[in-house]
Amino acid sequence: MGWGECVAFAGPWYTEETIETAWHVIRDFLVPLLWQQPIVTPEELSSRFSPVRGNLMAKAGVESAIQDLYAKRLERPLAQLLGGDLKPLPLGAAVAMNSVPAMLAEIDQRLAEGYRQIKLKIGPGKDLVYLEAVRDRFPDLELMADANGAYSRKDFSQLRAMDHLNLKMLEQPLAAGDWFGHRDLQNQIRTPICLDESIRTEDDLDLAIGLKSCQAINLKWGRVGGLYPALSMLKRCQQHGIAAWCGGMLESGIGRGHSLALSTVPGVLLPGDVSAANRYWEEDIVTPEATLIDGYLTIPNAPGIGYALNPKQLERVTVTRQEYRP
Numbered sequence: 001m002g003w004g005e006c007v008a009f010a011g012p013w014y015t016e017e018t019i020e021t022a023w024h025v026i027r028d029f030l031v032p033l034l035w036q037q038p039i040v041t042p043e044e045l046s047s048r049f050s051p052v053r054g055n056l057m058a059k060a061g062v063e064s065a066i067q068d069l070y071a072k073r074l075e076r077p078l079a080q081l082l083g084g085d086l087k088p089l090p091l092g093a094a095v096a097m098n099s100v101p102a103m104l105a106e107i108d109q110r111l112a113e114g115y116r117q118i119k120l121k122i123g124p125g126k127d128l129v130y131l132e133a134v135r136d137r138f139p140d141l142e143l144m145a146d147a148n149g150a151y152s153r154k155d156f157s158q159l160r161a162m163d164h165l166n167l168k169m170l171e172q173p174l175a176a177g178d179w180f181g182h183r184d185l186q187n188q189i190r191t192p193i194c195l196d197e198s199i200r201t202e203d204d205l206d207l208a209i210g211l212k213s214c215q216a217i218n219l220k221w222g223r224v225g226g227l228y229p230a231l232s233m234l235k236r237c238q239q240h241g242i243a244a245w246c247g248g249m250l251e252s253g254i255g256r257g258h259s260l261a262l263s264t265v266p267g268v269l270l271p272g273d274v275s276a277a278n279r280y281w282e283e284d285i286v287t288p289e290a291t292l293i294d295g296y297l298t299i300p301n302a303p304g305i306g307y308a309l310n311p312k313q314l315e316r317v318t319v320t321r322q323e324y325r326p
């Protein structure tokens with residue numbers, strides 16, 4: 001059996017897609033396309049699904065399951081099939097910013113656990129004071145800031161004020177569609193801008209490259225239509241000197257398994273921010289849970305994503321089931 005994960009949220013806050021729209025698109029459009037003819041390799045899915053516009057999270061949900069199934073049929077780890085290896089991965093963690101002391105305490109804890117990079121979710125009114133406090137305390141920390149598009153062009157002076165903090169990247173400072181704003185900001189700061197929500201398709205990536213709107217992208221297979229579209233974007237990034245790294249989407253162990261496999265591919269920047277299971281779940285639906293050991297996460301060498309489902313926990317969290325037959 002192949003396992004995939006659709007990373008849509010309950011509401012359309014990150015992209016337009018939601019869990020409900022993904023069910024609709026998978027059931028009424030993608031599954032009927034799947035039944036049209038046998039699939040020989042998962043690469044075919046991008047063109048098979050191309051009559052359906054957008055809905056990349058729904059597509060990635062199906063594609064990831066077929067990737068896992070395909071790797072299992074070949075009895076190979078998905079990481080290897082994607083071109084990666086099974087070397088343990090150094091990881092990063094996102095840290096909450098409820099107050100400066102609580103944030104610093106949490107960073108201490110994450111570093112003690114072995115995380116190599118810290119990412120803070122910033123926004124207007126919750127940025128410089130926090131970032132400067134982290135830099136004072138941890139001058140050499142690999143530190144990134146992610147704004148999830150919370151700033152606008154009137155905030156450029158505030159964003160420029162972060163440029164001395166030696167951030168590894170400033171992720172998605174402006175709205176997803178503000179290509180020119182990102183270009184103008186990148187012209188004014190040394191800190192590499194990393195685009196996340198902006199990059200959904202190769203056309204988006206071409207636009208960013210052509211305009212010089214960023215120096216890096218956050219390559220999320222769950223948001224770009226699946227693992228093969230992500231690999232294809234990675235190649236494009238390498239040709240144009242754009243850094244690419246693999247972020248997380250609060251996935252369960254299934255989606256995390258796919259993200260870890262993608263993170264092993266040469267050219268993906270490490271550490272990524274795919275965390276261990278205990279950062280998000282009391283109990284994950286896969287077993288063994290992804291656990292950091294000495295700051296590294298082991299990539300399982302079993303076929304497919306390499307994790308087995310924990311049937312009891314899966315049953316406990318199952319809300320609905322749908323079955324489709326040709």
Ligand code: MG
Pocket residue numbers: 146148171172196197218247
């Ligand atoms: Mg982001």
